[in-house]
Amino acid sequence: xxxxxxTSKISRRAFLxxxxxxxxxxxxxxxxxxxxxxxxxxKKEPLVTLLDISKCxxxxxxxxxxxxxxxxxxxxxxKPFPKMFPNRVPVQDWSDKRDVTDRLTPYNWLFIQHASAxxxxxxxxxxxxxxxxxxxxxxxxxxxxxxxxxxxxxGLSRIDSNICLGGSKCKKACPWDIPERQTGVGLYLDLLxxxxxxxxxxxxxxxxxxxxxxxxxxxxxxxxxxVQTIGPRSEILKKAHALAREMNGYIYGEHENGGTNTIYVxxxxxxxxxxxxxxxxxxxxxxxxxxxxxxxxxxxxAMLIAPLAGVAAAFGKFYLSSKEDN
Amino acid sequence: MKTTGKLRGYIYxxxxxxxxxxxxxxxxxxxRYYIADIPGLGWLAQFYVTHIIxxxxxxxxxxxxxxxxxxxxxxxxxxxxxxxxGYFKIVIIAGLIVSGGLMVIKNLPNIYFGHTAxxxxxxxxLSLCMMLLCISLYTRIRKxxxxx
Numbered sequence: 001x002x003x004x005x006x007t008s009k010i011s012r013r014a015f016l017x018x019x020x021x022x023x024x025x026x027x028x029x030x031x032x033x034x035x036x037x038x039x040x041x042x043k044k045e046p047l048v049t050l051l052d053i054s055k056c057x058x059x060x061x062x063x064x065x066x067x068x069x070x071x072x073x074x075x076x077x078x079k080p081f082p083k084m085f086p087n088r089v090p091v092q093d094w095s096d097k098r099d100v101t102d103r104l105t106p107y108n109w110l111f112i113q114h115a116s117a118x119x120x121x122x123x124x125x126x127x128x129x130x131x132x133x134x135x136x137x138x139x140x141x142x143x144x145x146x147x148x149x150x151x152x153x154x155g156l157s158r159i160d161s162n163i164c165l166g167g168s169k170c171k172k173a174c175p176w177d178i179p180e181r182q183t184g185v186g187l188y189l190d191l192l193x194x195x196x197x198x199x200x201x202x203x204x205x206x207x208x209x210x211x212x213x214x215x216x217x218x219x220x221x222x223x224x225x226x227v228q229t230i231g232p233r234s235e236i237l238k239k240a241h242a243l244a245r246e247m248n249g250y251i252y253g254e255h256e257n258g259g260t261n262t263i264y265v266x267x268x269x270x271x272x273x274x275x276x277x278x279x280x281x282x283x284x285x286x287x288x289x290x291x292x293x294x295x296x297x298x299x300x301x302a303m304l305i306a307p308l309a310g311v312a313a314a315f316g317k318f319y320l321s322s323k324e325d326n
Numbered sequence: 327m328k329t330t331g332k333l334r335g336y337i338y339x340x341x342x343x344x345x346x347x348x349x350x351x352x353x354x355x356x357x358r359y360y361i362a363d364i365p366g367l368g369w370l371a372q373f374y375v376t377h378i379i380x381x382x383x384x385x386x387x388x389x390x391x392x393x394x395x396x397x398x399x400x401x402x403x404x405x406x407x408x409x410x411x412g413y414f415k416i417v418i419i420a421g422l423i424v425s426g427g428l429m430v431i432k433n434l435p436n437i438y439f440g441h442t443a444x445x446x447x448x449x450x451x452l453s454l455c456m457m458l459l460c461i462s463l464y465t466r467i468r469k470x471x472x473x474x
Contacts, residue, residue, distance in 0.1 A: 147445035310392025
């Protein structure tokens, strides 16, 4: 299915194809060019990012690059905010705290999480860039009641700020509570601002507009330590496992929530990291996460039996009544 | 036979109740408006629970619709026995099943629907639901039957 960008008259695929031709001639050896080529050839294989956290020095270059690259997507709320009913509806305003970088906010879609761990009796400090995991089957997209979140064929999921009503269901459905809300912006202001909606939800969109141009996401491009790599899933998973073997390390994100398009490789177990990181609002955990959409998927399969059950019941009734008549 | 018809009616009523409630539960409104605070209704604010209940109710509804359809065919009742409001409800329920079925497919892993398609499906499904509720209320009040 062709996904069209609202502001563009050419299809994303055609755009990507053209971009690939240009990107390919300029940087045929870069991973993104290989990944993009693989996308047009195989169409289905999503792009996955690999984060080698043994390389991360916590310099926050990725954080600032993210803010710069996405500044034009950030909310500019109208104040004063409309009075919302009932009073329990919370106003969430980050517009005066745009420089916060130690957690996820509508103005900060990537932050550095600090962890300490003991390896061979030695205490070490580790830092991890944290953002949306871009799940294989993202609950934020699939359960959005309004269709404002979408997943693209290259595996990224994003929220359309022109359509989102800020109900925050995506945040509640997300196993990592990633999306963050800004009140006073978006479509709800034009509908019933007092009674429905509460702004717009924001999160990492993996620089979809840069990917469309054959460029890598800003956080990947700017990293001085090459912490992140992006490429087709099979290639990245192979790399992640090779890296984990090499450092005798551990992988996070491959199976969480049924699989994600963000793979972390760490020299220490993620359970240990999870104990040491600061968790809470805007600061996601590193727990094991079951596949949140699995029950729905299984029930969807069971749904196929429903018509057969209906036919069988009708036939049974017909058979019994025919028998009675005879 | 009458017992089967009554049972069918009860199953339809219970299914319609839960499928509508869990359907509206897909929107974040029950917590906001204190309904989920009522003892016993807390599940209405749990999105994975309402999602599953909606799927289960949809499965029962599909089975019931197919049962009624084949029962109708086996009984050779004839299309002229269906009332105007009955036809109207049949078309709406068929639309709900088709749009809902597409949304179930959309929710499967590795399925990518276009953004516009998702929005259209959401709106069509919600509109059909509202229409079914209105016509059901009307037929209930006016005591109109599916078949004459």
